[in-house]
Amino acid sequence: MPAKHPIRVACVAGARPNFIKISALVQELSRRPQFESRLIHTGQHFSPEMSAIFFDELELPAPDCHLAVGSSSAATPAEQLTEMMRCLEAEFKASKPDVAIVVGDVTSTLAAALVCSKLGIRVAHVEAGLRSFDRSMPEEVNRVITDSISDDLFVSEASGMANLKAEGVPDEKVHFVGNVMIDTLLRFRSKAAESQVLERLALQPGTYGVATLHRPSNVDSIEQLSALVGVLSVIAERLPIVFAVHPRTRQRIDAAQLETGNLKLLPPQGYLDFLRLLSAARIVLTDSGGIQEETTILGVPCLTLRENTERPATVEFGTNQVVGTDPTAIHAAAVNVLERNASSKTAPELWDGSAASRILDRLEKAVGSS
Numbered sequence: 001m002p003a004k005h006p007i008r009v010a011c012v013a014g015a016r017p018n019f020i021k022i023s024a025l026v027q028e029l030s031r032r033p034q035f036e037s038r039l040i041h042t043g044q045h046f047s048p049e050m051s052a053i054f055f056d057e058l059e060l061p062a063p064d065c066h067l068a069v070g071s072s073s074a075a076t077p078a079e080q081l082t083e084m085m086r087c088l089e090a091e092f093k094a095s096k097p098d099v100a101i102v103v104g105d106v107t108s109t110l111a112a113a114l115v116c117s118k119l120g121i122r123v124a125h126v127e128a129g130l131r132s133f134d135r136s137m138p139e140e141v142n143r144v145i146t147d148s149i150s151d152d153l154f155v156s157e158a159s160g161m162a163n164l165k166a167e168g169v170p171d172e173k174v175h176f177v178g179n180v181m182i183d184t185l186l187r188f189r190s191k192a193a194e195s196q197v198l199e200r201l202a203l204q205p206g207t208y209g210v211a212t213l214h215r216p217s218n219v220d221s222i223e224q225l226s227a228l229v230g231v232l233s234v235i236a237e238r239l240p241i242v243f244a245v246h247p248r249t250r251q252r253i254d255a256a257q258l259e260t261g262n263l264k265l266l267p268p269q270g271y272l273d274f275l276r277l278l279s280a281a282r283i284v285l286t287d288s289g290g291i292q293e294e295t296t297i298l299g300v301p302c303l304t305l306r307e308n309t310e311r312p313a314t315v316e317f318g319t320n321q322v323v324g325t326d327p328t329a330i331h332a333a334a335v336n337v338l339e340r341n342a343s344s345k346t347a348p349e350l351w352d353g354s355a356a357s358r359i360l361d362r363l364e365k366a367v368g369s370s
Contacts, residue, residue, distance in 0.1 A: 005036075006033070006034055006035055006036035007034060007035050007036065007098050007099065007363070007364065007367050007368060008035075008036050008037075008038070008095070008096065008097045008098045008099075009029060009035050009036065009037045009038070009097060009098065009099055009100075009101060009363070010037075010038050010040055010091075010092065010095065010097035010099070010100040010101070010112075010121075011025060011026060011029070011037055011038070011039050011040065011100075011101045012040045012042065012088070012100060012101065012102050012103075012108055012109070012112040013039070013040070013041055013042070013103070013108065014041060014042030014043060014044030014069075014084075014106060014107070014108030015044045015104075015106040015107075015108060016054065016268075017103075017104050017106070017181070017289075017290045018044075018103050018104055018106060018108060018109075019054040019055070019058060019060065020054070020058065020181055020184050020271060020290065021103040021104060021126065021127065021180045021181050021184065022039070022060070022101075022103055022180075023054075023058040023059070023060055023184045023187075024180045024181075024183035024184045024187070024355065024356040025101060025103075025126070025180060025356045025359065025360070026039060026060055026061070027059070027187075027356070028356040028357055028359075028360050029360065032360060032364075034364060034368070035360065035364070038064045038065065038095055038097065039060070039061060039063045039064050039065075040063060040064065040065045040067070040088070040091060040112075041063035041065070041066045041067065042067045042069050042084050042087070042088070042107075042108040042111065042112075043066060043067050043068040043069045044069065044080075044084075044106060044107055044108045053270045053271070054270070054271055057188075057270050057271045057272050058184065058188070058271060065091050065095075067084065067087040067088070067091070069083050069084050069087060077107065077138065080107055081107055081110065081111055084107060084108060084111035084112075085111045085114060085115050088111055088112055088115045089115050089118075089119070092115060092116065092119055092121060093119070097121060098121075098122060098367050099121070099122040099123070099124055099151075099152075099363060099367050100112055100113075100116045100121055100122070100123055100124070101124045101126060101359075101363075102123060102124070102125055102126070102146065102150075103125075103126040103127055103180070104126070104127050105127070105130070105139040105140075105142045105143045105146070106139070106142065107138075107142065109125075109142055109146055110142040110145055110146055113125065113145070113146045113149055113150060114145075114149070117149040122151045122152070122366075122367065123146075123149065123150040123151050123152070124150065124151065124152040124154060124359070124363060125146050125147060125150035125152070125153055125154065126154045126156075126180055126359060127154070127155075127156050127160075127179075127180070128143075128146075128147050128150065128153035128154055128155050128160060128164065128174070129147065129153060129155045129156075129159070129160025129161060129162075129163045129164040129174070130143055130156070130157075130159070130160055130163070130289075130310040130311060131143065131144075131159070131160075131163045131310055132308045132309065132310040133308065134307070134308050136217065137215070137217070138216065139289075139310075140310070143310070147164065147167075147169070150173075151173065152173060152175065152362065152363065152366065153169065153173050153174045153175065154175050154177045154355075154359050154362070155174060155175065155176045155177065156177070156178060156179040156180075156181075156351075156355070157179070157311065157312075157313035157348050157349075158176070158313065158348075158349065159311075159312045159313060160176075161174060161176055175358075175359075175362050176349075176350065177350065177355045177358040177359050177362070178349075178350030178351055178352060178354065178355035178358065179293060179348070179350070179351045179355055180355045180356050180359070181290055181293055181294070182293065182294075182297055182347075182351040182352075182353065182355070183353050183354070183355050183356050185275065185294055185297055185298075186297075186352075186353040187353065188271070188272065188275065189275070189279070191272060192271075192272045192273075192275035192276045192279065193276065193279070195272050195273050195275075195276035197269070197273040197276050197277055198276065198277070198280060201242065201264070201266075203240065203242070203280075205280035206280065206281075206282050207239060207240070207282060208239055208240040208241065208242055208281060208282060209235065209236075209239055209240070209241045209242070209281055209282055209283040209284065209285060209334075210241070210242050210243075210244065210277050210278060210281045210283075210284045210285070210286075211232050211241050211242070211243045211244070211263070211284070211285045211286065212243070212244050212246065212285075212286045212287070212288055212291060213225070213228060213245075213246065213249050213286070213287055213305070214246035214248055214249055214287065214288065215287040215306065217306075217325075218287050218305065218306075218325065219246075219248060219249045219252050220252070222252065222256045222258075224325065225249070225252055225253070225256070225258065226256070226258055227325075227327050228305060228325065228327070228330075229253070229258055229259075229260055229261075229263070230261075230327060231327035231330045231331050232263055232285065233259075233260065233261030233262060233263055234327075234331060235285070235330075235331060235334045236261065236262045236263055237262070238334075238335075238338060239282060239283075239338065240262075240264055241262075241263050241264065241285075242264045242266060242277060242281075243260070243263045243264065243265050243266065244266045244267075244268060244269050244274065244277075245265050245266065245267065245268070246268060247268065250267075275294070278291070278294055278295060278298055278300060279298045279300065281300050282300075282301070282337075282338065283300070283301050283302075283303065283334060283337050283338060284300055284301065284302045284303070285302075285303045285305060285330070285334065286302065286303075286304060286305065287304065287305045287306050289309070289310060289311055292304055292309060292311050292314040292318070292320045293311060293314055293318075293351075295314075295318065295319055295320065296313070296314045296317065296318025296319060296320060296345070296347070296348070296351075297318075297347060297351060299319060299342065299345065300319060300342070301319045301321075301337045301342050302314070302318070302319055302320040302321070303320075303321055303323045303330065303333050303334060303337070304320055304321065304322045304323065305323065305324070305325055305330060306322060306324070306325065307322070307324050307325065308322065309322050313348040314348075316348075317345055317346055317347065317348045318345050318347075318348070319342065319343070319345055321333060
């Protein structure tokens with residue numbers, strides 16, 4: 001039964017990974033006249049490198065609503081969540097969406113899901129079911145709560161299906177659709193290949209590594225951050241390491257006056273430049289979930305500097321290894337990667353560039369008939 005009006009969709013984003021994922025959904029929504037979409041930017045990431053540049057590079061329209069909540073270092077996580085919820089409540093009461101699409105596991109995701117739950121607005125969680133089983137991670141708490149109050153759970157990999165089933169989520173709420181982040185990667189891969197970032201940095205493909213660190217468990221402790229920066233510097237004695245430094249990490253490094261040795265420190269990069277850096281790297285060392293996924297498709301060896309991952313498909317099918325945070329283990333794993341040829345792997349199921357289409361097919365059927 002067709003809807004009486006276009007299906008009103010609110011797409012909520014606020015952090016770098018949100019923009020990458022939401023890009024595929026916004027593009028697909030623009031091709032479907034049966035939907036009327038509204039893009040809401042919470043302002044969780046406020047620096048140009050972490051938000052505005054992604055609108056240009058990912059061909060996103062200007063936000064219909066910018067809440068400008070920001071992520072001030074003076075605000076506690078609870079204060080930021082509360083302010084986002086207050087602003088989102090006013091926005092949703094005014095715009096009256098039929099469904100809100102929330103992506104990933106950041107504060108913006110949880111804030112929007114909680115407000116919609118209170119207002120009786122349908123919630124579609126994209127990237128549902130991922131679990132690290134480590135409740136000390138803020139993202140894990142966000143994921144679990146968001147899944148528990150969402151109406152449609154869109155899953156990116158098989159582990160998510162198993163996790164939600166184990167948690168007793170009804171089958172009819174869960175949909176295996178693939179990975180929207182990979183939709184975006186495949187769409188922009190050829191454009192990223194035209195980036196001149198390697199030339200600007202005097203790098204040759206396959207002769208350097210890329211590093212990122214931003215998880216609180218890795219950067220909030222100066223001792224832990226110092227140990228990780230130290231082992232990256234040692235690895236950099238074998239090949240150049242480009243360290244794209246997250247603003248949070250930069251603050252910690254500067255405050256502690258940490259020595260970064262021969263690492264090549266860069267500010268956060270735009271999507272296209274960073275995708276080019278990843279695709280031509282010999283090795284990637286990171287604590288980012290999204291980069292684990294991207295390197296899986298790019299076929300680049302990835303060492304995850306954490307004790308766990310919520311994305312086991314990247315280990316099973318991809319080139320990712322979870323090596324922990326012990327400097328000795330990290331160094332040994334890096335040497336092993338650098339002394340052997342990279343092995344080819346197959347892509348996880350449905351990481352084929354059509355996840356956004358599957359999501360909107362489902363929402364059109366569910367919301368349009370309600």
